[in-house]
Amino acid sequence: MLSLDDPRRHVHVRAERVSAVSSTDYPGHYPDEDHSWNLAQFKDRMSVKVQRLSQKSIDFDLVCVDASIANAFRRIIIAEVPTVCFEFVYVFNNTSVVVDEILAQRIGLVPLNVDPDVMLRRTDPSDQPTDRNTLVFKLKVACEHNPAAPKGATAPSQLYINHEVLSGHLQWEPVGEQESVFENNPPRPTNPNIVLTKLRPGQAVEMDLHAVKSVGKDHAKYSPVATASYRLLPHIILNPEKPIPPHLAEKFQKCFSPGVIRVDPVTKAVSIDPVGVRNDSVSREVLRHPEFEGRVELKRIRDFFLFNIESEGPYAPEQLLPEAIKVMREKLDTIRKAAEALLADTQAMDVDMTMS
Amino acid sequence: MAEEVPKIKIMKGATADLSAATFQIHDESHTIGNALRWMLMKNPKVEFCGYSVPHPSENTIQVRIQMYDKLSSLAALIQALSDLDDLCVAVGDAYDTSLKTDSYERWVEQS
Numbered sequence: 001m002l003s004l005d006d007p008r009r010h011v012h013v014r015a016e017r018v019s020a021v022s023s024t025d026y027p028g029h030y031p032d033e034d035h036s037w038n039l040a041q042f043k044d045r046m047s048v049k050v051q052r053l054s055q056k057s058i059d060f061d062l063v064c065v066d067a068s069i070a071n072a073f074r075r076i077i078i079a080e081v082p083t084v085c086f087e088f089v090y091v092f093n094n095t096s097v098v099v100d101e102i103l104a105q106r107i108g109l110v111p112l113n114v115d116p117d118v119m120l121r122r123t124d125p126s127d128q129p130t131d132r133n134t135l136v137f138k139l140k141v142a143c144e145h146n147p148a149a150p151k152g153a154t155a156p157s158q159l160y161i162n163h164e165v166l167s168g169h170l171q172w173e174p175v176g177e178q179e180s181v182f183e184n185n186p187p188r189p190t191n192p193n194i195v196l197t198k199l200r201p202g203q204a205v206e207m208d209l210h211a212v213k214s215v216g217k218d219h220a221k222y223s224p225v226a227t228a229s230y231r232l233l234p235h236i237i238l239n240p241e242k243p244i245p246p247h248l249a250e251k252f253q254k255c256f257s258p259g260v261i262r263v264d265p266v267t268k269a270v271s272i273d274p275v276g277v278r279n280d281s282v283s284r285e286v287l288r289h290p291e292f293e294g295r296v297e298l299k300r301i302r303d304f305f306l307f308n309i310e311s312e313g314p315y316a317p318e319q320l321l322p323e324a325i326k327v328m329r330e331k332l333d334t335i336r337k338a339a340e341a342l343l344a345d346t347q348a349m350d351v352d353m354t355m356s
Numbered sequence: 357m358a359e360e361v362p363k364i365k366i367m368k369g370a371t372a373d374l375s376a377a378t379f380q381i382h383d384e385s386h387t388i389g390n391a392l393r394w395m396l397m398k399n400p401k402v403e404f405c406g407y408s409v410p411h412p413s414e415n416t417i418q419v420r421i422q423m424y425d426k427l428s429s430l431a432a433l434i435q436a437l438s439d440l441d442d443l444c445v446a447v448g449d450a451y452d453t454s455l456k457t458d459s460y461e462r463w464v465e466q467s
Contacts, residue, residue, distance in 0.1 A: 335363060
């Protein structure tokens with residue numbers, strides 16, 4: 001059942017169309033087969049395997065779950081895992097070339113290192129800012145001539161002091177109990193080198209900035225990831241009846257991404273690299289050549305998801321899936337409580353009707 | 357203050373025994389809609405299940421459930437929600453185990 005060669009798991013990639021896209025593992029689809037929800041069986045078959053981890057990104061496989069589940073996790077990571085970003089900008093002075101609203105928008109996009117768990121959300125627009133739901137930053141930069149500039153220098157970095165306003169210039173101003181809450185990890189941008197605007201002598205920027213907690217579906221700046229995406233595992237089937245002729249082996253190899261096809265140096269026999277095949281682009285180039293017709297089939301495994309998540313913000317990349325699962329469970333819990341209340345209501349109504 | 361919107365309500369046209377009903381779930385999207393539809397379709401007592409987002413600027417989804425044997429669609433919905441929760445826990449546990457015990461490539465990304 002769980003072999004990659006199981007035709008039920010295959011999405012067919014043909015020259016001009018893709019077929020067998022929908023999953024069929026529902027009760028009633030195949031006669032005399034069960035397919036109803038079975039947690040023990042699901043736990044047995046499903047697997048998650050981390051493949052690659054850096055300080056900013058993670059690659060992992062999620063196998064034997066339906067696309068609706070994998071997609072739910074992906075969507076939640078992008079749009080519903082909360083982060084903290086600048087939302088309110090109070091401009092006291094801005095004589096730079098970038099106008100206030102554009103500069104405010106750019107500042108809003110700067111990712112901060114603040115753990116959203118320690119902050120409350122301002123859900124209602126009338127909510128007052130407090131030390132629990134708002135972080136205050138100051139931006140005060142003025143550009144001037146550098147008196148120590150070497151003679152004949154032309155670079156702005158040598159001629160002027162503060163010729164660029166950088167994300168590193170954003171200074172956090174602790175309020176109330178924040179000093180102790182953020183003692184170990186003071187709020188600051190994750191990257192101090194983002195250029196917000198450029199200045200020339202005499203120009204200055206002075207602003208107060210309020211950062212609040214929200215989610216990506218509110219504004220894309222709150223999304224904790226640069227990308228969160230998945231692909232289906234490519235699967236290439238060679239026809240044993242019609243092998244690739246030795247003189248075409250190298251041409252066949254070039255139809256795929258590098259590292260996907262192995263060619264035996266002596267016999268010129270062609271085989272698929274089980275690790276390299278993960279990186280195939282499934283370009284369908286091989287299907288354009290009549291000499292390969294009937295010799296190869298391209299598939300993808302419908303329930304084999306290769307996730308790639310790039311974190312950009314306060315979360316370590318390996319924290320993002322657990323956060324998404326947490327958000328998903330909160331959502332399910334809210335709906336279930338509401339549904340149970342609705343069930344109690346309808347039952348109470350039934351009792352009323354029988355009484356009267 | 358705007359009136360409190362119910363998280364879930366039964367839409368007009370449901371049968372009296374709730375064996376066929378459309379539920380409107382407020383403040384949800386395809387994320388929950390598709391996952392919930394899948395889990396409901398895994399229930400052999402569900403004759404039909406489908407969901408829709410009626411309008412992209414309205415923040416609701418509608419889930420239609422029709423049951424065999426005059427069973428309650430609301431009970432099936434609650435069951436599906438708790439099964440989905442079990443699924444989430446199972447995926448989370450498997451991920452944590454892999455992260456702790458599997459050997460995988462670690463690399464340093466330059467920015």
